[in-house]
Amino acid sequence: xxxxxxxxxxxxxxxxxxxxxxxxxxxxxxxxxxxxxxxxxxxxxxxxxxxxxxxxxxxxxxxxxxxxxxxxxxxxxxxxxxxxxxxxxxxxxxxxxxxxxxxxxxxxxxxxxxxxxxxxxxxxxxxxxxxxxxxxxxxxxxxxxxxxxxxxxxxxxxxxxxxxxxxxxxxxxxxxxxxxxxxxxxxxxxxxxxxxxxxxxxxxxxxxxxxxxxxxxxxxxxxxxxxxxxxxxxxxxxxxxxxxxxxxxxxxxxxxxxxxxxxxxxxxxxxxxxxxxxxxxxxxxxxxxxxxxxxxxxxxxxxxx
Amino acid sequence: xxxxxxxxxxxxxxxxxxxxxxxxxxxxxxxxxxxxxxxxxxxxxxxxxxxxxxxxxxxxxxxxxxxxxxxxxxxxxxxxxxxxxxxxxxxxxxxxxxxxxxxxxxxxxxxxxxxxxxxxxxxxxxxxxxxxxxxxxxxxxxxxxxxxxxxxxxxxxxxxxxxxxxxxxxxxxxxxxxxxxxxxxxxxxxxxxxxxxxxxxxxxxxxxxxxxxxxxxxxxxxxxxxxxxxxxxxxxxxxxxxxxxxxxxxxxxxxxxxxxxxx
Numbered sequence: 188x189x190x191x192x193x194x195x196x197x198x199x200x201x202x203x204x205x206x207x208x209x210x211x212x213x214x215x216x217x218x219x220x221x222x223x224x225x226x227x228x229x230x231x232x233x234x235x236x237x238x239x240x241x242x243x244x245x246x247x248x249x250x251x252x253x254x255x256x257x258x259x260x261x262x263x264x265x266x267x268x269x270x271x272x273x274x275x276x277x278x279x280x281x282x283x284x285x286x287x288x289x290x291x292x293x294x295x296x297x298x299x300x301x302x303x304x305x306x307x308x309x310x311x312x313x314x315x316x317x318x319x320x321x322x323x324x325x326x327x328x329x330x331x332x333x334x335x336x337x338x339x340x341x342x343x344x345x346x347x348x349x350x351x352x353x354x355x356x357x358x359x360x361x362x363x364x365x366x367x368x369x370x371x372x373x374x375x376x377x378x379x380x381x382x383x384x385x386x387x388x389x390x391x392x393x394x395x396x397x398x399x400x401x402x403x404x405x406x407x408x409x410x411x412x413x414x415x416x417x418x419x420x421x422x423x424x425x426x427x428x429x430x431x432x433x434x435x436x437x438x439x440x441x442x443x444x445x446x447x448x449x450x451x452x453x454x455x456x457x458x459x460x461x462x463x464x465x466x467x468x469x470x471x472x473x474x475x476x477x478x479x480x481x482x483x484x485x486x487x488x489x490x491x492x
Numbered sequence: 493x494x495x496x497x498x499x500x501x502x503x504x505x506x507x508x509x510x511x512x513x514x515x516x517x518x519x520x521x522x523x524x525x526x527x528x529x530x531x532x533x534x535x536x537x538x539x540x541x542x543x544x545x546x547x548x549x550x551x552x553x554x555x556x557x558x559x560x561x562x563x564x565x566x567x568x569x570x571x572x573x574x575x576x577x578x579x580x581x582x583x584x585x586x587x588x589x590x591x592x593x594x595x596x597x598x599x600x601x602x603x604x605x606x607x608x609x610x611x612x613x614x615x616x617x618x619x620x621x622x623x624x625x626x627x628x629x630x631x632x633x634x635x636x637x638x639x640x641x642x643x644x645x646x647x648x649x650x651x652x653x654x655x656x657x658x659x660x661x662x663x664x665x666x667x668x669x670x671x672x673x674x675x676x677x678x679x680x681x682x683x684x685x686x687x688x689x690x691x692x693x694x695x696x697x698x699x700x701x702x703x704x705x706x707x708x709x710x711x712x713x714x715x716x717x718x719x720x721x722x723x724x725x726x727x728x729x730x731x732x733x734x735x736x737x738x739x740x741x742x743x744x745x746x747x748x749x750x751x752x753x754x755x
Contacts, residue, residue, distance in 0.1 A: 338605035341589070341597050348586040355545070355584075356653075357571035357602035 189312050191436035195429030196320035197381045198400065202408075202424040203324075203331055204374030205401030210409075210420060211335065212367045213347040214262075217273030219375050219401055221280030222254035223394035226376025227383035228287040231295055234384070240301045244380045251376020254280060255368035262368075263361035284391055291391040300384035311385075324425050327374070334370075335417050343367050344417075375401075399452045404428035406459040431455070493693040494521040494544065494661055499553035501539055501717075513539040515717040517553075521661075526687055526694040528704035530736070531714035537697040540714070541663050544695065546570040558660045572602020575654035575692070577647070577667040584650030587639035591630060591649065594638055595619045598653035622656055623649075626682065644675030648682055655686045662687065664696040668703070680707070701733045713740065 201223060208216040226247035233243030254276060261272035285291070302311070310316045334340045345353035346363040354360055383389040408427025414420040431452075438451055501514040514536045521527060531537050542548045544555060546567035554563045557573045578584050585594050596610045596619075616634060623631040626648045630641070638646060647667060655662060664683065668676035684707060687694050698704050704711055711728045713721035713736070720743045723731060 334607070336610055337607045338596070338600055338610050339607060341593055341610040342600075342605050344589055344593075345586040345597055348588050349583070351578075352584055352586055353597065354568045355571055355574075355576045356598055356600065357568050358597075358605070359566075359568050 188433070188436060189314065189317060191432045192317050192429055193312070193320055193385070194382075195432035196317065196324045196425070197385055198378060198432065199324045199404070199425040199428035200327055200381065201375045201378035201397065202401050202404035202428040203328060203421065204371040204378070205398070206405050206421055206424040207331070207367055207371040207374070209402060209405055210414070211344055211347050212364060212371075214269050214364065214368070215273070215398075215402075216255075216258060216368060216371060217270060217398055218254055218258040218276045218280075218368070218372055219273075219398040220394040220396065221277035221284065222251045222372040222375045223379035223382075223397050224284045224389070224391060225254055225280055225287070226251050226379030227389040227393055228284045228293070229376070230380030231293040231383050231389035232287055232289075234295060234298045234300055235293065240299060240384065244301060244377065244384075247380035248373045248377040251379070252369040252373040254376065255370070255372030256365060258372070259365035259368040263364055281391070288389060288391065293389045294387065295384060295389065296387045300387075301381070302384045328421055328425055331374075332418050332421050335421070339363075339366070396449050396452065399449070399456055400428075400431060403431050403452055403456045403459065406456060407431060410459050410463065493523040493525070493558055494519075494695070495554075495556040496520070496540075496544070497554045497556070499540075499543060499555070500551045501536075501543060501548060502551055505551075512717050514543065517717070517719055519712070519719065521693050521695065523693055524691050525710055526692075526708035527696070527710045527712055528708040529695060529697045529712045529714060530699070530701055530704045535714040536717040537714055538665060539717075541576075541665050541695065541697055544661070545574055545576055545663055573660040574663060575601075575657070575659035575661070576663045577650045577654050577665065579666040579669050581643040581646040581650065581670055584653065585638045585646055588637055590635050591623070591638060591641075592616055592619050592634040594649065595622075595653060595656075599657055601657040601659065622652055626652060642675075644671050644678060647671060647675070647679050651679065651682055651686060655690055655692060658690050658692075660693065662692040662694040664694065664698075666697050666699060669699060683707070701736050705731060705733065705736070715740070715744065 201219070205216070205219060208214045229250040230240075230243045230247040233246055234240050238246075258272045258276040261267045261275060262269050265272070267275070305311050305316050305319065335344060342353055342358045343363045343366065346358065346360045346367070350360045379394065382393065404427035405424050406427070407430055408423030408425070409420060411430070412419050412423040412426060414423065434455070435448060435451070438448070439445060443451070496517060496519040499514050499517045500512075503509075503511045503513055517536070517540065529537050529540065539548065543550055546562070546565055546569070550563060554561055556562070557570070562570050562573070576584070586597070592611045592615075596615055599615065619634060620631040623634075628645045628648050630645060630649065638649065641649065651667070667683075668679050671679060680703065683696075686692070694708070696708065705728065709725045709728075711721075711723040711731070712719055721739055
């Protein structure tokens with residue numbers, strides 16, 4: 188279970204990236220499946236060739252930015268539908284990732300990675316490493332929240348919220364989309380680089396269906412924490428990512444077939460998207476809340492007695 | 493301040509749906525002039541505004557703003573000169589951002605945006621003062637999402653956002669048409685106040701003839717993509733709604749006669 192939390196926190200970096208495109212830019216970006224693997228591939232090849240692991244990881248971040256930039260250019264300059272632009276980049280990246288890696292799987296077990304100090308100290312799978320991964324995720328989260336409150340960040344949020352309005356105040360919305368997609372995929376690739384180092388290999392298929400995990404994290408998190416305000420909505424991606432991995436872990440422990448996990452993920456996302464629209468759900472939420480307040484009230488009354 | 497020269501614009505040219513929206517329109521606005529534009533549906537009023545704002549490109553003709561030829565600039569490149577309020581109260585604000593964040597974005601009109609904090613304490617104080625003047629109780633709701641505001645409040649906020657960074661030109665596109673009479677009266681009053689305060693050169697499109705006569709220093713009537721009547725301040729003050737309708741009928745009638753003669 189601790190491993191699920193660890194994984195959840197590493198994938199949270201990817202979820203923050205998905206949050207940037209899906210919620211901030213209102214752009215469902217399918218580049219993620221490709222750029223995640225690109226990050227893993229770049230970091231793995233760098234490390235195997237003797238690059239310091241930190242440098243290789245930073246390089247992975249930039250490789251993801253380039254991938255996002257390609258999708259952004261296809262969409263803004265090529266006038267290609269956003270979904271299609273993402274799919275095109277994703278498919279193209281599959282071949283590029285194979286070229287980078289040279290083969291379909293690159294083991295990293297004997298290499299020195301960012302994770303190996305933890306592993307050698309026997310700290311992986313303990314709450315110490317959870318603490319370390321948590322602080323990493325929170326640090327990235329804080330930078331993103333800070334960014335979204337700067338002048339550029341405000342312009343980017345308005346680009347997703349009301350593009351005509353922000354254009355009338357002199358912002359080139361195309362550039363904002365390019366920047367947002369680049370940042371988002373940079374974070375996704377960074378997450379990929381960390382996952383590869385954590386699990387000890389990079390694999391050509393490791394990004395497949397990942398956008399669903401990212402969306403699930405964002406949506407589940409926001410269903411729990413709400414989306415009132417940027418700080419909460421962004422943090423929800425991190426919380427959602429951990430919850431998602433824990434749910435998957437529980438499903439596996441309950442004896443479900445690992446091959447069914449993709450289906451379960453898809454169903455989870457559908458439920459998280461559809462349920463809140465159902466009127467009975469709001470009433471149910473209200474009932475739960477009422478019961479809580481009723482309990483709290485009766486507790487308060489008991490206290491007074 | 494604003495110079496339109498021989499502007500023509502045709503939508504879907506070369507097809508059966510081709511529609512001439514503007515036909516050789518020229519219009520000069522002196523600094524501080526407040527022009528109201530009236531005309532029937534499809535007269536070209538909104539197209540004219542969109543041409544000035546850069547949303548549409550001209551087919552022929554030039555747009556000069558404050559001595560600078562902006563004909564080939566995009567809407568966001570012209571935005572530093574132009575403040576704009578749309579008919580739809582939702583169009584001028586970002587609904588899922590707070591009032592103070594919307595104002596902060598508006599304050600940066602046409603500036604290079606960097607990584608400085610968007611809403612600072614100093615800005616917040618300024619916003620509160622400006623909002624107080626709107627008398628909408630928004631000055632104590634700086635952190636509320638704009639989607640929580642009523643249509644009238646949003647339009648008042650849009651007006652403030654469009655003007656308080658002091659653009660060269662203010663474009664108003666039937667900005668009171670979607671409001672109930674009371675709110676419309678309020679936004680109209682705020683408009684005159686703000687135009688006077690900043691001495692803005694203003695172009696206001698309206699369907700309401702009475703409003704067009706009451707506001708501004710000059711009145712322009714459009715029909716079939718052309719300016720058919722241009723009244724200066726003195727002429728406008730003498731004009732009545734009835735008189736405008738009569739002028740409109742007369743000019744339309746003359747056109748008919750011309751066409752009949754040509755045939």
